[in-house]
Structures are given as C-alpha cells and as structure tokens.
Amino acid sequence: MTEPRVGRASGDSRVPEATVARLATYLRVLSILAERAVATVSSEELAVAAGVNSAKLRKDLSYLGSYGIRGVGYDVTTLTEQISRTLGLTVHRNVVLVGVGHLGEALAGYAGFASRGFRIAALVDADPQRVGRVVHGLPVRDAAELAELVAEHEITIAVLAVPGSAAQDVCDQLVGAGVTSILNFAPVVLAVPPHVDLRKVDLAAELQILSFHETRKAIERSTRVAQG
Amino acid sequence: MTEPRVGRASGDSRVPEATVARLATYLRVLSILAERAVATVSSEELAVAAGVNSAKLRKDLSYLGSYGIRGVGYDVTTLTEQISRTLGLTVHRNVVLVGVGHLGEALAGYAGFASRGFRIAALVDADPQRVGRVVHGLPVRDAAELAELVAEHEITIAVLAVPGSAAQDVCDQLVGAGVTSILNFAPVVLAVPPHVDLRKVDLAAELQILSFHETRKAIERSTRVAQG
DNA sequence: TAGATTGTTAATCGATTAACAATC
DNA sequence: TAGATTGTTAATCGATTAACAATC
Structure with a gap:
C-alpha cells in the first residue's frame, strides 16, 4: 500500500488498450460540450453522452491522473487537454x-x-x-x-x-x-x-458481425413466440 | 462434469463476441485458400494467415462445433460453410x-x-x-x-x-x-x-489510437537511447 | 455541515494461451 | 503403428462493474 513506488516513473502511461479506444469518444463528447460553453461535467453526464457506464468512465480517466473535483465533476477544458496529451494529439x-x-x-x-x-x-x-x-x-x-x-x-x-x-x-x-x-x-x-x-x-466484417446478431435476434423472437 | 445438460439446447450458440469478430477474418482467408484450390488447412496455417495465435483459432472454431479432423486439419469447404452458417450469411x-x-x-x-x-x-x-x-x-x-x-x-x-x-x-x-x-x-x-x-x-478514433501508440514508441526509443 | 461526486477497491466476468490427452 | 493435429482443460491475464470511503 504505502510501499515506495518502483518501476514506471511519472509518465506512467499503462493505459489499457480498451481505455485508449474510448478516450477518443470522450474527446468527441467533450468538444460538443465545449461548443455549448459547458464548463463542468460529471462522470455520470459524460458517461451517458458517450454511451458507457459511469464507473468505467471514471476508471478510464483515473489512468490519466486525478483531474476531477469531488462533489463537482470534471472541468471540460482540463479534461480535454489531458486526454489530448495522453493520446499524443498535442504534437502535430x-x-x-x-x-x-x-x-x-x-x-x-x-x-x-x-x-x-x-x-x-x-x-x-x-x-x-x-x-x-x-x-x-x-x-x-x-x-x-x-x-x-x-x-x-x-x-x-x-x-x-x-x-x-x-x-x-x-x-x-x-x-x-x-x-x-x-x-x-x-x-x-x-x-x-x-x-x-x-x-x-x-x-x-462489420456487416457479418451485425448479421450474426440479426440471426440471434431472430432466434430469440421465434423462441419467445414458441414459449409464449 | 457429467451432470445432465440444462438450459441452452443444440443450437447453443454462446459464441463470444471476440470470436464473432474474428470469424469474419477466417472466412476471408478461407476464401483465398478455396480460390487456390486448397482442400485442407491446419489450425496453425490458418492462424498464421489470419494473424492470430493457433490456440485461439482452435478455441474460436470449437464454439461452432467439431468440424476439424485430428491429425489432418480442417476441410476448407466445410469450415467455410460452418462459419457462414454461424454468422447468418446463408440467408440473404x-x-x-x-x-x-x-x-x-x-x-x-x-x-x-x-x-x-x-x-x-x-x-x-x-x-x-x-x-x-x-x-x-x-x-x-x-x-x-x-x-x-x-x-x-x-x-x-x-x-x-x-x-x-x-x-x-x-x-x-x-x-x-x-x-x-x-x-x-x-x-x-x-x-x-x-x-x-x-x-x-x-x-x-482510429487515428487517435495510432497516435497514442506512436507516442509510446517515441518514448521507448528515447528511453532506449538514454539507458543505452 | 450536508450533499454530491470522485477515485479506488475488490469481486466478477470474459478472453487468451500453453499444454496435452484424444484421436485421426 | 508413428506422426500429426484437433478439441479441451486450466491457468492467467485483462476488462468491467458495484460499492463506498475520501473529499470537494
């Protein structure tokens, strides 16, 4: 718990692959909020807009560091900057x-x-x-x-x-x-x-994946009819 | 272990989401093999061509049923049919x-x-x-x-x-x-x-994910230089 | 202080992989 | 039979999620 930190230094950056993929989505939602001059957003609001669970969103953001304010939420500008930095979007x-x-x-x-x-x-x-x-x-x-x-x-x-x-x-x-x-x-x-x-x-591939789920849905529909 | 099976019937079809996504890739490789008139392919060959681990490939295929021949491999035509059926590609x-x-x-x-x-x-x-x-x-x-x-x-x-x-x-x-x-x-x-x-x-999002990895690679390069 | 919301823990779930018995 | 390769097990790894203590 309070052991001295070894290994990875401040840059840290063990951001999971699944998180990286979602950061791009958060960035998109944040840019819309910024357009609307929204200053602050809670994890719940941001999560709903991005179509994810709010616990997942907070966990994702926690990999970047601690940029939220308890009881308040996240500053839209700060969070945008931090995600951009993490994704390497600050270099051209x-x-x-x-x-x-x-x-x-x-x-x-x-x-x-x-x-x-x-x-x-x-x-x-x-x-x-x-x-x-x-x-x-x-x-x-x-x-x-x-x-x-x-x-x-x-x-x-x-x-x-x-x-x-x-x-x-x-x-x-x-x-x-x-x-x-x-x-x-x-x-x-x-x-x-x-x-x-x-x-x-x-x-x-995308269409074939949708096709798979269409089949699944069709089976569910027929089962529901059969079982009443 | 030998308990009577309950629940899902023969259609079974608890194919994991990650597997579904890869089935489309296997199908693509199989169609190339069919063009070349290849009759049979081992999990190792197919895995290499699809860019995945052969254990993963065998596990993926095992969800569809047991269509391989031990000591021989998979019949290209049969496997193509089974994957197509699973993905629901047999209906228009x-x-x-x-x-x-x-x-x-x-x-x-x-x-x-x-x-x-x-x-x-x-x-x-x-x-x-x-x-x-x-x-x-x-x-x-x-x-x-x-x-x-x-x-x-x-x-x-x-x-x-x-x-x-x-x-x-x-x-x-x-x-x-x-x-x-x-x-x-x-x-x-x-x-x-x-x-x-x-x-x-x-x-x-795709470009931003690549950008993230570019940053990671740049850091690795500079670390390697610094540490010798 | 009271209310709200973060950041983190820990449990759970799902995916990957090496290894090998089964079997062609 | 001997060699090859599947299908499955079990261990491991990574991702998700509810819950809540910390704290604004």
Missing part, C-alpha cells in the same frame, strides 16, 4: 493517404482530420490517370515517390485505401519507408513487423 | 445505405458486399441534388421514402454515411422503420434502443 502528425479512389477521396475530405492534429501531407496513387489530379487542395503523387514523400514530410502514419490486390505490396513499401502506424481499409489481412502498429477498418 | 440480407456522398458512393461500390449475402436494396439521401442520380446501378431515393423502402425490401440492416449533424435524426427514423442493425460512419455517438445493434467506424 503528418499522414500519407495511399489510394485515391472513391474511398480515398472521401477520407481525404474528412473534416475531423485537421481538427485533431492530423494533417494529410501527401496523397499517393499508382494509377497514372489519377496522378497529378488535385484532390481537396492536394496533388496526387506517383506511388514511386512514396519513400521520398514519407521522408520529406516526416510521416509516421499511413492510411491505406488501395485495392486488396495491391495492399500488401504498398504496406511493405510504407514500412520500408519508415512508417510505423498503418490504418488499413483494404479487405485483406496484412502482415507487418512487430514495431509497426496496424489497425483495420473492415466493412465486410 | 437487404441493406439500406443512407447518405450518398463520397463515402456513401465508395461504400455502395464495395465489391465485398454482394459476395457475402448482403445486397444494397436501396440508396437514400436527403439532398434533392442527389435524389434520382443512379449510383452503381441503383437510383438514389428521397429520405422521405425511407420507411416505405425498409418495409418494401424487408430491410433490417442500415449503413449510415450522412453528416454528423443529421445522423441521430436519420438513426431515429431507421429504428422507427424497423431496422435492427446499424453500421454508423458518422462521427457522432448515436443513441439506440436496446433491441438495436449499433456498430461504428470512426476514422478519427
């Missing part, structure tokens, strides 16, 4: 978007990008027809220039929106160029070395 | 896509849709400029027709790709029309009644 991050088809174009135009410290520094495509086009104010560059662009703009994060058939190849090039985080929209399982973080957005 | 599902901007258009053109038993039965948008346009062979219908379309095509799943400001309103309309599963791409936290399953794809 350059992103390369590879694959400027319909999806890539939609992602390039995503407003939430810039507002959170991310900047699309380069658009890249392998299709000569697309190279040179200006999309959302940025020219599409040739895939051959990838390594050069990553180095030039000190890019560490890539968003991959290329066809599945090209994804692993592009992924390898990105990793070779020094990218250490990849967000993959291509419908394939990518292999990356251990020092690279990979997340995927998988439309087919 | 109609989907409505609301919001036909760049993102909506990209989603409408997603090939993986049809190949897995999902069919976009209707495209809907509130913008009069978009209504009537034909996108990927389907006309964009007016938002006012939403309930009608859901009923007509017996739609239970909706994909939401509208601006954040409109999302909760559209969501309420969908639920009112009888939709019981929603895949939300709008950058807001939606509220739905308990009988409705909601999943979200959140680009900002």
Whole structure:
C-alpha cells in the first residue's frame, strides 16, 4: 500500500488498450460540450453522452491522473487537454493517404482530420490517370515517390485505401519507408513487423458481425413466440 | 462434469463476441485458400494467415462445433460453410445505405458486399441534388421514402454515411422503420434502443489510437537511447 | 455541515494461451 | 503403428462493474 513506488516513473502511461479506444469518444463528447460553453461535467453526464457506464468512465480517466473535483465533476477544458496529451494529439502528425479512389477521396475530405492534429501531407496513387489530379487542395503523387514523400514530410502514419490486390505490396513499401502506424481499409489481412502498429477498418466484417446478431435476434423472437 | 445438460439446447450458440469478430477474418482467408484450390488447412496455417495465435483459432472454431479432423486439419469447404452458417450469411440480407456522398458512393461500390449475402436494396439521401442520380446501378431515393423502402425490401440492416449533424435524426427514423442493425460512419455517438445493434467506424478514433501508440514508441526509443 | 461526486477497491466476468490427452 | 493435429482443460491475464470511503 504505502510501499515506495518502483518501476514506471511519472509518465506512467499503462493505459489499457480498451481505455485508449474510448478516450477518443470522450474527446468527441467533450468538444460538443465545449461548443455549448459547458464548463463542468460529471462522470455520470459524460458517461451517458458517450454511451458507457459511469464507473468505467471514471476508471478510464483515473489512468490519466486525478483531474476531477469531488462533489463537482470534471472541468471540460482540463479534461480535454489531458486526454489530448495522453493520446499524443498535442504534437502535430503528418499522414500519407495511399489510394485515391472513391474511398480515398472521401477520407481525404474528412473534416475531423485537421481538427485533431492530423494533417494529410501527401496523397499517393499508382494509377497514372489519377496522378497529378488535385484532390481537396492536394496533388496526387506517383506511388514511386512514396519513400521520398514519407521522408520529406516526416510521416509516421499511413492510411491505406488501395485495392486488396495491391495492399500488401504498398504496406511493405510504407514500412520500408519508415512508417510505423498503418490504418488499413483494404479487405485483406496484412502482415507487418512487430514495431509497426496496424489497425483495420473492415466493412465486410462489420456487416457479418451485425448479421450474426440479426440471426440471434431472430432466434430469440421465434423462441419467445414458441414459449409464449 | 457429467451432470445432465440444462438450459441452452443444440443450437447453443454462446459464441463470444471476440470470436464473432474474428470469424469474419477466417472466412476471408478461407476464401483465398478455396480460390487456390486448397482442400485442407491446419489450425496453425490458418492462424498464421489470419494473424492470430493457433490456440485461439482452435478455441474460436470449437464454439461452432467439431468440424476439424485430428491429425489432418480442417476441410476448407466445410469450415467455410460452418462459419457462414454461424454468422447468418446463408440467408440473404437487404441493406439500406443512407447518405450518398463520397463515402456513401465508395461504400455502395464495395465489391465485398454482394459476395457475402448482403445486397444494397436501396440508396437514400436527403439532398434533392442527389435524389434520382443512379449510383452503381441503383437510383438514389428521397429520405422521405425511407420507411416505405425498409418495409418494401424487408430491410433490417442500415449503413449510415450522412453528416454528423443529421445522423441521430436519420438513426431515429431507421429504428422507427424497423431496422435492427446499424453500421454508423458518422462521427457522432448515436443513441439506440436496446433491441438495436449499433456498430461504428470512426476514422478519427482510429487515428487517435495510432497516435497514442506512436507516442509510446517515441518514448521507448528515447528511453532506449538514454539507458543505452 | 450536508450533499454530491470522485477515485479506488475488490469481486466478477470474459478472453487468451500453453499444454496435452484424444484421436485421426 | 508413428506422426500429426484437433478439441479441451486450466491457468492467467485483462476488462468491467458495484460499492463506498475520501473529499470537494
């Protein structure tokens, strides 16, 4: 209990993975509250708005430190700052978007990008027809220039929106160029070395998960009818 | 141990949520193996291709029943069928896509849709400029027709790709029309009644999670340098 | 002080994994 | 039979949650 603290120093930062994912949601809710000039919010209010249990929310926030005021709640500005700091959003991050088809174009135009410290520094495509086009104010560059662009703009994060058939190849090039985080929209399982973080957005998987639950609900409905 | 089984009957189906999410990935790998005319696959091979631990894979598959052959592996066709059945992909599902901007258009053109038993039965948008346009062979219908379309095509799943400001309103309309599963791409936290399953794809959150890990990696690098 | 709300504890639940008996 | 690989056990790990002492 009162033993001297050993190991991890003040930076501490053993924030659970599940908590990290939710911090982004809290940040979104906090920004809406800030817009409405709300100064203070209780864990209960914030939890309801974020769609989670308030005990979970308080536990999540406790990993960042002790920024609430007992009997009062959390200061919206302070909490926003602390979550932003924890997520590393206070440093500016350059992103390369590879694959400027319909999806890539939609992602390039995503407003939430810039507002959170991310900047699309380069658009890249392998299709000569697309190279040179200006999309959302940025020219599409040739895939051959990838390594050069990553180095030039000190890019560490890539968003991959290329066809599945090209994804692993592009992924390898990105990793070779020094990218250490990849967000993959291509419908394939990518292999990356251990020092690279990979997340995927998988439309087919999302629908299949919903389909599973549709089946479950249908069974429940029929059981309820049968049992009365 | 040998007590008489009570409760859940043969359908059983207490498949953990984490397993359900991975089944979609296994299905993807299996379809590639089938293309290559591979007849049989071991848990180790399939696990490597899906990027998971083989013990986890076997545990996942064990929830579906016992479809492997000891000493041999899994029959690709049989396993594909069993996973498809578990995910409810053997019944045809109609989907409505609301919001036909760049993102909506990209989603409408997603090939993986049809190949897995999902069919976009209707495209809907509130913008009069978009209504009537034909996108990927389907006309964009007016938002006012939403309930009608859901009923007509017996739609239970909706994909939401509208601006954040409109999302909760559209969501309420969908639920009112009888939709019981929603895949939300709008950058807001939606509220739905308990009988409705909601999943979200959140680009900002994905990038923020990667940003968190970038920070962690940067700290590790500097610590390594400092400590030698 | 009285009321409100945080931060933390501890119990519970769910997911992961190594190991190996069962069995092809 | 010998070798290979599944399906399951049990230990461990991580996440959730109710409850409440601490404290504003």
